[in-house]
Amino acid sequence: MGIAVEFCPDLALRNISEYKAGRRKESECLPESPEEGKEYSFLKKGQKNYWLFGEIPLRETKGGGVLSRPKASVVVMEATHFIDGEDIWTKGRYRIVKIIPKGDIYFEGYERAADTKDR
DSSP states (O other): OOOOOOOSSEEEOOOOOHHHHTOOOOGGOOOOOTTTTTTEEEEEEEEEEEEOOOOOOEEEEETEEOOOOOEEEEEEEEEEEEETTTTTEEEEEEEEEEEOOTTTOOOETTTEGGTTTTT
């Protein structure tokens, strides 16, 4: 038996409708009205590792690896692993750096696109 750890290049959360329907906790979902500069909490099942020294994409997940294009650029401020019953979870905080308008390109791979660095 090994140690199951996932290295995540982005923060993928569910649509807020999952919380409103009672299927997820609020911190497992995207904020309803995200604001640049504001900090939010997140909760993910499993032992996840995130890059803490720079911006990563915030995406919406439908599960099973089905992800949206980046909705925002965020900086993960804190990530902590804990056990609840038989499950390992990762909780933390992130700050929204930039809301990315639909169709705009903000990342090239996992770096910010050159034309967005001076915005």
